[in-house]
Amino acid sequence: MRTCLLLVLLAFSLGARAELLPLLAPDALVVVGDAAPAVERVAAERLAAALRAAGGPADNLQLAEKVNADLELAARHHLLVVGTEASNRVLARMPGHWALDRDRYYAAHPTVHPYEPTTGYFLAGFGVFPAGNVGYIECDRNPYWHYATNLVGTNPKGGALPYRQIIRLCGNTPEGAAAAVDAFLQRHILTGPSVETLPGPLTLWTLDSAHLAAPAQAPAWLHATDVRQGDRALHFAGWHLADSMLYAGFQEMSGLPARKIWRAKYLTEQGWNYPFTVTIDPAHPMTRSPLFEATLARRASDNEWFVAQFASPADAAQARDAVEHFLTTKAESHAPWTDVSAGGIPWRRSRFGVHLAAIGDCLAMESFDDTHDALALTLVGR
Numbered sequence: 001m002r003t004c005l006l007l008v009l010l011a012f013s014l015g016a017r018a019e020l021l022p023l024l025a026p027d028a029l030v031v032v033g034d035a036a037p038a039v040e041r042v043a044a045e046r047l048a049a050a051l052r053a054a055g056g057p058a059d060n061l062q063l064a065e066k067v068n069a070d071l072e073l074a075a076r077h078h079l080l081v082v083g084t085e086a087s088n089r090v091l092a093r094m095p096g097h098w099a100l101d102r103d104r105y106y107a108a109h110p111t112v113h114p115y116e117p118t119t120g121y122f123l124a125g126f127g128v129f130p131a132g133n134v135g136y137i138e139c140d141r142n143p144y145w146h147y148a149t150n151l152v153g154t155n156p157k158g159g160a161l162p163y164r165q166i167i168r169l170c171g172n173t174p175e176g177a178a179a180a181v182d183a184f185l186q187r188h189i190l191t192g193p194s195v196e197t198l199p200g201p202l203t204l205w206t207l208d209s210a211h212l213a214a215p216a217q218a219p220a221w222l223h224a225t226d227v228r229q230g231d232r233a234l235h236f237a238g239w240h241l242a243d244s245m246l247y248a249g250f251q252e253m254s255g256l257p258a259r260k261i262w263r264a265k266y267l268t269e270q271g272w273n274y275p276f277t278v279t280i281d282p283a284h285p286m287t288r289s290p291l292f293e294a295t296l297a298r299r300a301s302d303n304e305w306f307v308a309q310f311a312s313p314a315d316a317a318q319a320r321d322a323v324e325h326f327l328t329t330k331a332e333s334h335a336p337w338t339d340v341s342a343g344g345i346p347w348r349r350s351r352f353g354v355h356l357a358a359i360g361d362c363l364a365m366e367s368f369d370d371t372h373d374a375l376a377l378t379l380v381g382r
Contacts, residue, residue: 081166136176324337
């Protein structure tokens with residue numbers, strides 16, 4: 001099993017760029033507001049057409065009121081929800097955890113404290129955008145699925161409800177929501193804003209443009225794609241744009257500030273078909289919250305590669321040693337560590353299978369299960 005820390009990102013191989021859409025398409029619905037502005041409807045239709053081309057059903061574009069009123073329909077599908085809380089009933093009922101249109105919200109709600117800011121589009125870990133058209137992409141467990149699993153007769157342990165996701169393609173304006181759709185389709189963004197200029201500065205709560213690690217800026221040896229060996233496979237799902245809280249947490253862990261951090265998310269050949277409870281370590285019988293391997297949420301770090309870039313190769317090596325020390329001193333220590341080599345790269349491997357390596361001015365960490373470690377490392381060695 002893997003640590004649920006900040007492990008995540010990097011992937012590459014010699015094949016064509018992979019797509020998440022074929023994995024989602026057969027069980028995905030695009031949800032648009034009943035009276036959505038034209039720009040939102042066009043974006044939703046574009047997304048639905050892309051899913052149909054990837055194998056989705058002909059009726060994959062649905063209105064929000066219908067989806068919200070039909071629990072079984074909503075719970076049995078991945079929901080790709082396009083719009084704003086003002087235009088889309090599903091977004092209004094199931095808002096994201098990390099975004100808040102303060103202007104809209106505080107026009108109808110009082111503040112708890114008089115000093116609370118009440119304006120701008122707040123994206124946790126990215127900052128407050130005072131104006132402009134800003135889109136935001138956020139993935140999570142489908143809340144309708146989560147609710148339905150608590151009802152009598154729909155317990156997922158009985159196999160009645162397969163695991164499902166919600167992908168919020170939202171924004172502070174209809175144009176922002178349309179930009180979120182484009183970022184999802186064209187840049188494979190799973191988490192983050194659609195814009196590439198951030199308000200800054202870099203703090204615990206806000207990110208600056210210099211630290212926004214766009215996928216196109218990733219190291220040349222970092223290739224996001226699918227790879228398969230026998231009955232094992234890794235499917236590239238997309239990129240989580242690293243937020244300010246990840247930068248802060250990783251600096252506390254490594255002792256050094258990263259210049260940029262990239263995260264890449266994968267699904268295995270199991271897709272979303274994972275058990276609902278998982279034992280962390282056979283020596284410690286406790287279990288953890290299920291499906292970290294399968295969720296696309298930014299707070300889950302399994303089946304991911306993580307790459308942090310530093311000022312120099314020496315800093316990257318120092319950070320590798322510091323992270324190893326950090327993991328070793330945890331209550332459930334990752335020691336002992338062993339030296340392994342893959343693709344000509346020397347790795348440090350923990351007893352939980354976490355791999356660390358300094359590659360030039362970058363630190364790479366992988367977070368896959370033992371049955372996929374070797375496959376994941378072949379991506380780096382190519």
